[in-house]
Amino acid sequence: MARERAIANQLTRLFAATTCPIYAVDDRRRIAYCNAACADWLGLAVEELVGLRCDYHAGDSGNKLADIAAQICPPPDVFGGQAMRTILTCQTDSGGSRRAAEFLPLSGPDAEQVGVLALIEASELQPDAEGDVTADEAEQTLLHRRLQEFTAELRAPYRLDRLVGESLAIRRVREQVSLAIDAHANVQIVGPSGSGREHVARTIHGGRELSTAGPLMPLSCRLMDAELLQTTVVAFLQRVNDTGSQAKATLLLLDVDELGLEAQAELAVFFRVPTFCLRTIVTSRRLLLELAKQELFLDELAFGLSSFVIELPRLADRKEDIPFLCQRFLEDYNATGGRQLSGFTASTLDQLCAMPWTGNVDELAEVIRETCENAGGTQVTEADLARRVRLVESAAEVPRREEESIDLEAFLEDVERELLTRSLEQAKGNKAQAARLLGVSRARLLRRVSQLGLDT
Structure with a gap:
């Protein structure tokens, strides 16, 4: 026990001595440890950071501590055992910061995930520098990062969350x-x-x-x-x-x-x-x-x-913005503090982009909220999509029946032919009696019978 304590103390001293920000998040998504370099980077005291809960969203709630915790939250996939390298975009009192980060899942004796260790590079990334990070990022993680950058650019008291996008x-x-x-x-x-x-x-x-x-x-x-x-x-x-x-x-x-x-x-x-x-x-x-x-x-x-x-604009006129909006609303769901989702599979986003969205952004927000509630894993799949999406897809598979044009003259002629035929049959061929049944003159009946070819 004493040896384990000595090793732990030595590890803590090593972490404290490095200029690279390091922090650990437990399985409840609470910051369990951070070194001095991490606290300095974020402009907070160690005591302020330890104990904060990390929810995976863009970090624009207006609560300073909660927003910083969200901005450094590990992607939900890491809590599932997947190591990941990405870029963190943080807003502090001293301005914006972009640094490469590596998240390592921590497993217990029974391979159960007990937390995540985050290793942040000591230097800032240049504005256009992505390095080898982008190649390693999953699509949903990249969307999350771009959403954070949009949020930083559009930061306002009343959020412009319906105006994210690149169209x-x-x-x-x-x-x-x-x-x-x-x-x-x-x-x-x-x-x-x-x-x-x-x-x-x-x-x-x-x-x-x-x-x-x-x-x-x-x-x-x-x-x-x-x-x-x-x-x-x-x-x-x-x-x-x-x-x-x-x-x-x-x-x-x-x-x-x-x-x-x-x-x-x-x-x-x-x-x-x-x-x-x-x-x-x-x-x-x-x-x-x-x-x-x-x-x-x-x-x-x-x-x-x-x-x-x-x-x-209509949402249908800016479909290239739909992935950003989907991620926006998914992270709003994450911000409620429940189960955390990392994003959508590529095929799911394709299906959402193919929807007509006649109700525009409000309809999309409602669909994403229902879809997130259906999700079984950390990623949203096609099986999780809200019922209305599946109904629209099913309807699209049924070929639309072509509308038949109506020829009014031909239709009325058919009706008249039917009435003349019935009246003549009822009158047993007596044209004068048939004319009386129809309420027309005998001359008019004879003329129409001839024109419609019924006198043969």
Whole structure:
């Protein structure tokens, strides 16, 4: 026993002397040990790190210690016995850090996993340097790392988790959101249902620092008539004046394209008042200026509400972003603290990318949440996919029946031929009686019988 204790002490001294950050995580995903180099790297005391639980997600909850623990969490596959080499992206008080890391699973006497040992390189990686790490990384681990990098770039009080991705469309949206935050202009956010319009609106209102954001009044325009809108806005203005807020207050109008014409006229009155000082952010499915051209929205109000327009794309138009979003929502699931998942198999991602996603990002988030609950291992496989994905796949295998065109003239001619034939049979060939049965003249019946070839 004394010899084992001496060996353990010697090992601890060796770890303490190295400049490479080293830490160990137990089977409950809690940090059981870290050396001084690790604490210095992360800008924390050893006592602050030891005992933290590591959940495998991008690390953007807003809790400093929990986020750092998430950023250094070993991939779930390592807890299953698979050694792995990857890159850790961490955000500390001193800035961002990218270092190569090697995770080694630790086994007990019965080959049961008791924890993970993490060895971090002492030097920072250059911005474009990947070295031999990328070749060793599994696809889901690479997605996790890219998601961490996106999170670091887009770090904001109200997360832009629906705007991760590398498509040109979503890059443009991110740039527009950044401009809208700084511009303080009236903003219209246009997009299909489920595309995250309200999420983007609240991000713009939150700005760079949520603590400095002004008061916000969200209103659902579907529920607003002229009187209710007028009293609500007046009450909000009064509250803003009473609190003496220095920051500009914001009126968030959700689904403003559903606002009735009387309520539109009431809102337009506020814009004519010189002392009206509220910023407006509105969401809609259609461009207000186009609605104004169709006389479905007041011109004056459409121009006033849409000084700055951000159009959110359909998810089907940015399918290259689906793997990032899937990993995003999977790591949101991990952040709840339950069973941890590393990512998706390549075939599973292919199947998810092939879906039509008519409900856009909201539908994808719901499917991934259900899929994660079904997962049996550390990776999500096709067998784990939510039921609706399997139903869509089954429906796609059934060939769609071609729609038959209807020839109205031919259809009516067939009906008329049938009626003439029946009436003649009932009248036993007596054309005058057949005409009376049909309520037409004998001459008309004879003409149609001849035209339809029934007189032979």
